[in-house]
Structure formats: structure tokens, C-alpha cells
Amino acid sequence: MPNGESKHETTRIKNTLRLIASMKPYSLEMIATIVTTFLKHIGTIGSAGIVAYMAALAMEGRLLPEFRVLFSWLCVCIVLRAVMYYGEMWFGHDVAYRVLRDFRIKLYDKMETISPAFVLKKRSGQIGATLMSDVEILEWFLAHTFGSFLVAVAITIVLLVLLAKIHILLSLLMMIFSILTIWTPFLLQKKADEQGRQVREKAAEANAVTIEGIQGLRELLTLNYLERYKGRNKESMQSLYDAQLTYGKRAGTESALMQIFVGVFTVVVMAVTAVFVSQNVLAFEVYPMVVMLSALLFSPIIEVCGVARNLGNVFAAANRIQTVFDTAPVVKDDGKDMDCSSLQHRVVFEHVSFRYDDDLDKVLDNVSFAIEPGQTVALVGPSGAGKSTCINLLLRYWDAEGGSIRIGGVDIRHMSLDNLRDLTAAVLQDVFLFNVSIRENIRLGRPEATDGEIEEAAKAAYAHDFIMELPNGYDTIAGERGFCLSGGQRQRIAIARAVLKNPPILVLDEAVSSLDSENEKFIQQALHDKLGDRTTVVVAHRLSTIMAADKLVVLDKGRVVQVGHHSELIAQEGFYKDLVANQVDKSGLLKS
Numbered sequence: 001m002p003n004g005e006s007k008h009e010t011t012r013i014k015n016t017l018r019l020i021a022s023m024k025p026y027s028l029e030m031i032a033t034i035v036t037t038f039l040k041h042i043g044t045i046g047s048a049g050i051v052a053y054m055a056a057l058a059m060e061g062r063l064l065p066e067f068r069v070l071f072s073w074l075c076v077c078i079v080l081r082a083v084m085y086y087g088e089m090w091f092g093h094d095v096a097y098r099v100l101r102d103f104r105i106k107l108y109d110k111m112e113t114i115s116p117a118f119v120l121k122k123r124s125g126q127i128g129a130t131l132m133s134d135v136e137i138l139e140w141f142l143a144h145t146f147g148s149f150l151v152a153v154a155i156t157i158v159l160l161v162l163l164a165k166i167h168i169l170l171s172l173l174m175m176i177f178s179i180l181t182i183w184t185p186f187l188l189q190k191k192a193d194e195q196g197r198q199v200r201e202k203a204a205e206a207n208a209v210t211i212e213g214i215q216g217l218r219e220l221l222t223l224n225y226l227e228r229y230k231g232r233n234k235e236s237m238q239s240l241y242d243a244q245l246t247y248g249k250r251a252g253t254e255s256a257l258m259q260i261f262v263g264v265f266t267v268v269v270m271a272v273t274a275v276f277v278s279q280n281v282l283a284f285e286v287y288p289m290v291v292m293l294s295a296l297l298f299s300p301i302i303e304v305c306g307v308a309r310n311l312g313n314v315f316a317a318a319n320r321i322q323t324v325f326d327t328a329p330v331v332k333d334d335g336k337d338m339d340c341s342s343l344q345h346r347v348v349f350e351h352v353s354f355r356y357d358d359d360l361d362k363v364l365d366n367v368s369f370a371i372e373p374g375q376t377v378a379l380v381g382p383s384g385a386g387k388s389t390c391i392n393l394l395l396r397y398w399d400a401e402g403g404s405i406r407i408g409g410v411d412i413r414h415m416s417l418d419n420l421r422d423l424t425a426a427v428l429q430d431v432f433l434f435n436v437s438i439r440e441n442i443r444l445g446r447p448e449a450t451d452g453e454i455e456e457a458a459k460a461a462y463a464h465d466f467i468m469e470l471p472n473g474y475d476t477i478a479g480e481r482g483f484c485l486s487g488g489q490r491q492r493i494a495i496a497r498a499v500l501k502n503p504p505i506l507v508l509d510e511a512v513s514s515l516d517s518e519n520e521k522f523i524q525q526a527l528h529d530k531l532g533d534r535t536t537v538v539v540a541h542r543l544s545t546i547m548a549a550d551k552l553v554v555l556d557k558g559r560v561v562q563v564g565h566h567s568e569l570i571a572q573e574g575f576y577k578d579l580v581a582n583q584v585d586k587s588g589l590l591k592s
């Protein structure tokens with residue numbers, strides 16, 4: 001086996017074992033499902049065998065003396081089948097839905113620890129596919145398939161023993177045909193794996209293209225790119241269809257082959273049994289029973305084959321889910337939970353260096369600056385200088401590679417993430433509003449806040465008036481169709497959240513898009529009035545913000561090139577003066 005292939009095989013086995021191991025918390029329900037499924041099959045086999053036997057006795061006119069006993073057993077089998085069917089459905093679905101629930105929760109929890117690094121590398125449609133459809137495939141395998149496989153094996157053994165009791169040759173015949181049938185999907189397994197992988201990949205891609213097309217609809221319309229994008233969407237759907245068709249064709253070939261084996265087996269068994277009956281080797285009344293049992297044999301076997309046929313899909317989904325589980329957290333929350341009430345709110349960047357990935361260049365190189373308590377520091381620089389990266393590190397979306405960031409002398413890695421999040425509030429450019437009321441959106445800042453406090457915060461953020469003009473005021477659902485907030489209004493909601501949270505340190509990424517002057521005035525005023533005494537770090541894109549800041553940290557290519565107040569720096573020949581001269585447009589916005 002070539003090296004790559006054997007590695008692939010090892011991963012497959014490892015993944016299967018890990019999947020089975022992950023069922024441990026559900027083992028009791030799994031056992032209950034397996035037992036009820038097994039007994040349901042026994043009920044089916046028993047009732048079918050008894051009916052066949054009774055029919056044969058009736059044909060020979062010998063049914064009456066045995067009728068009571070046989071009929072009682074038939075009733076027992078029918079009741080057993082009905083009760084076990086109910087049990088199987090109950091336990092099976094209990095396991096299934098619990099697996100779905102728990103895996104989705106575990107995946108989301110894991111995403112939180114590895115984001116945003118992981119999330120930024122993936123497209124949201126692909127993440128959605130992992131969270132939703134991949135978990136469904138896994139649930140199907142873990143909850144319905146693994147148990148069915150064990151039951152199918154057990155039922156086949158029961159039938160083999162029953163047929164062997166009638167005649168050993170019948171049992172041998174059954175064994176040969178069972179092996180042939182089970183072998184079919186394994187024969188085509190390599191293809192199944194590859195095709196399963198293709199289908200999962202194409203489905204994730206199609207998902208991502210559609211979701212991006214919806215999220216980016218405004219850009220597509222303004223750029224007049226919608227027709228081309230529709231073409232791309234069609235292409236991805238077509239390529240998913242092609243992959244699914246190839247998958248379906250192979251599955252069809254497998255089914256056809258299996259049906260051939262089933263048909264040939266039934267004919268051979270009928271012929272052999274007829275010969276035995278004609279030679280008086282077997283009694284006549286056994287004949288219908290053998291035909292019935294041999295017909296029943298294949299339903300569990302075909303179930304097993306169905307599992308094998310879909311293993312390609314299962315492994316692909318498992319790989320994707322396990323990639324998420326195996327990804328190491330970008331930021332380890334192993335700092336001490338400390339009392340931060342007496343902490344001074346002085347923020348210091350000390351020789352901070354950082355790169356987003358091992359194989360990428362440094363984006364921050366030996367960055368040092370300090371923000372005194374209550375001071376506002378504006379990070380200024382051309383696009384790509386590293387301003388947002390400083391914010392990402394201060395909020396611990398990533399950790400610095402070299403140097404440290406300290407708050408009140410404590411390295412932020414040495415405090416818990418909860419501590420850090422209590423100390424800071426961020427108002428970032430893209431404010432996300434959840435599809436709940438405006439009131440609940442603001443309440444995110446402090447979940448225990450009263451309605452009165454929420455309104456106070458909204459007033460402080462100059463958001464109260466426009467909220468009152470919405471159809472249902474504070475109870476208006478933020479994401480509802482037909483109603484939309486402007487970028488400036490969203491930022492004011494975010495400021496209201498920050499006011500409500502009332503943190504000692506404020507992190508602000510100023511909107512790059514031009515806000516109308518009224519919105520800008522309100523935002524500046526809200527920040528100044530209510531949050532002006534906080535220790536603030538702002539990624540500044542506006543000359544008005546820059547001029548109002550106590551200190552500017554001018555960055556270029558990940559290095560600090562100048563530090564000082566606007567009035568000092570603009571008076572000096574240097575990078576900052578050139579930046580302002582060359583990049584500030586008429587609206588006072590630094591061009592990127």
C-alpha cells in the first residue's frame with residue numbers, strides 16, 4: 001500500500017474507534033436500543049415462521065390439533081414485535097437526538113475556544129455545514145447504524161442456526177450468499193469513500209457560496225456582479241449535483257448487485273428445499289418456513305450493506321468534525337481569576353511582536369506604548385499597519401508571540417479571560433445585532449440590567465430618540481425584515497451596551513465608512529460625555545478623533561514610528577505629517 005494510502009487507512013480506523021468511543025455516555029440507551037431491535041427482529045422471524053408453518057399444516061389438513069398452541073405463540077410474537085418496535089423507536093430516537101444536541105453544543109463550545117483564528121480561515125457556510133449536516137451524518141452513524149450492525153450480525157447468526165437445524169446445506173448456502181452480499185459494498189468502498197468525500201466537499205462549497213451570496217448581496221448589487229455570481233452559484237450547485245449523481249450511480253450498482261444475490265439465493269434455496277422435500281429428506285411443512293426464513297434473512301444484511309455504502313460520507317463528516325475538536329485553542333484561559341477592583345487601569349504594550357501564523361511575516365514588531373488611566377490613545381497609521389492587530393491582542397483574540405500586554409502591571413495572560421472581559425468593552429466597526437428586541441440587544445452589555453438602566457444607557461449613547469421612533473420602540477426586533485438600522489445607529493447601540501457595561505477600559509475601532517455628520521456628532525458626544533473618563537484605545541480613522549486624543553501612536557508596517565499629541569506631531573517633519581497631508585480626504589477621514 002503506498003504511504004499516503006496507508007496513512008489514510010489508519011486515520012479512518014482511528015476515526016471510527018474515536019466515534020465509537022464517543023458513544024460511551026450513551027451506552028445504556030445504546031444497549032437498550034440494540035436489545036429492543038434484536039427482540040423486534042425475533043418477533044418478526046417468529047411470527048413469519050409460525051404463519052408459514054401453520055399454512056403448511058393447513059394444506060395437509062393437520063392444523064386443528066396444533067392450532068391453539070401455534071396461535072398463542074403467534075400472538076406472543078406479534079405483541080413482542082409491537083412492544084419492541086415501540087422500545088426501539090423510543091430508545092433509538094433518545095440516543096439520536098441526544099447525540100445531535102450534545103455534539104452541536106460541544107462543537108459550538110469548541111469553536112469559541114479556537115475562534116476567531118479558526119473561523120477566519122473558514123467560510124461561514126462551511127462552518128454551518130460542520131455544525132449542522134456533518135453532525136447529522138454522524139448522528140445517523142452513531143445512533144442508528146452501529147447498533148443496527150450488531151443486531152444484523154446477531155440475527156444472521158440466529159437464522160443460520162435455525163436453518164442449520166432444518167438442514168446444514170441450507171445454512172451453508174445462506175452463509176455463502178450472505179458473504180457475497182456483504183462483500184459488495186466493501187468491493188466498491190474505495191470509490192464510495194472518495195465519492196462521499198467529494199459530495200461533502202461540494203455540499204460545503206455550495207453552502208458557502210449561497211450564504212456568501214446572501215451576506216454580500218449589497219456589494220454584488222452595487223458592483224453589478226450579481227449575474228456573474230448567479231453563474232458561480234449555478235456552477236457550485238451543478239458540481240454538487242454531479243458529485244451526488246456519481247455517488248448515486250455507484251450506490252445503484254451496489255443495490256442492483258445485492259438484489260441479484262438475494263434473488264438468486266431465494267431461487268436456489270427454494271429449488272434445493274423442493275428437492276429435499278421430494279426425496280423425503282425434509283417434511284413438506286418445513287418448505288414454506290424455509291422460504292420465509294431465507295426471505296427474512298436479507299433485511300438485516302441489506303441494512304448492514306446500507307451502512308457500509310455510506311461509510312464514505314461518515315468518514316468525511318467525522319474528519320471535518322474531528323478537525324474542529326483537534327484544533328488547539330489559540331488562547332489558553334489558564335490565567336488566575338483575580339480581584340481586579342484595586343487594579344490600576346494603565347495599559348502597557350511592552351515589546352510586543354506577533355504573526356498570525358508560523359509561516360507568515362511579523363505584523364507587529366517590538367511595539368511599545370502606554371495608556372495612562374483615563375487617557376485616550378489613538379492608533380494611527382496606513383492600512384495594514386497593525387492597528388486592529390493591537391486591538392485583537394489587547395482583547396486576547398490572539399496572544400502576542402513576544403513581549404507582553406499589561407493592565408495595572410498584570411500580564412493579561414496571567415488573568416482569566418473573564419477578568420479581562422470584565423475590564424474591557426469593545427465597540428467595533430461591524431456591530432452585530434441579534435434577532436431579538438433592541439432592548440435585549442443592549443442588555444448584552446450587562447444581562448442583569450433593568451429596563452430603566454437600559455433606557456438610561458440608550459439616552460447616554462444618543463440612541464433613545466431613534467429607538468422611540470421605531471415601530472415598537474425598544475421592543476422592535478432588530479433583525480426583522482423591512483427594518484434596518486444604519487451603521488451609525490448600530491454603533492450607538494454598541495455604545496449603549498458599553499455604557500451599560502461601564503468598563504474601566506474602552507476599546508474602539510472607529511467606523512471607516514463615512515457616517516453622516518449627525519451620526520458622527522452623536523457618537524463623538526456619547527463617547528466624550530459618558531465614556532470620556534475611561535482608559536480608551538481607539539483605532540482612529542477620523543481627524544476629529546485623532547485631534548481629540550491625548551496621545552497618538554503612529555504605526556507603520558507593524559512598528560511604532562512616532563508617539564505624541566497631534567499638535568506636536570503635525571509640527572514636526574515626519575511620517576505622521578506626511579500621512580495627514582497625503583491621506584486625509586475632504587470629510588476628514590484617513591483614506592485607506
Ligand SMILES: Nc1ncnc2c1ncn2[C@@H]1O[C@H](COP(=O)(O)OP(=O)(O)OP(=O)(O)O)[C@@H](O)[C@H]1O
Pocket residue numbers: 120356357360363381382383384385386387388389390592
Ligand atoms: N486573520 C489574519 N490572518 C493573517 N493576516 C492577517 C489577519 N488579519 C490581518 N492580517 C494582516 O496583518 C497586517 C495588519 O493588519 P491590521 O488589520 O492590523 O491592519 P490595520 O492597520 O488595522 O489596517 P486597516 O486600517 O486597513 O484596518 C496586514 O498585513 C493584514 O493583512
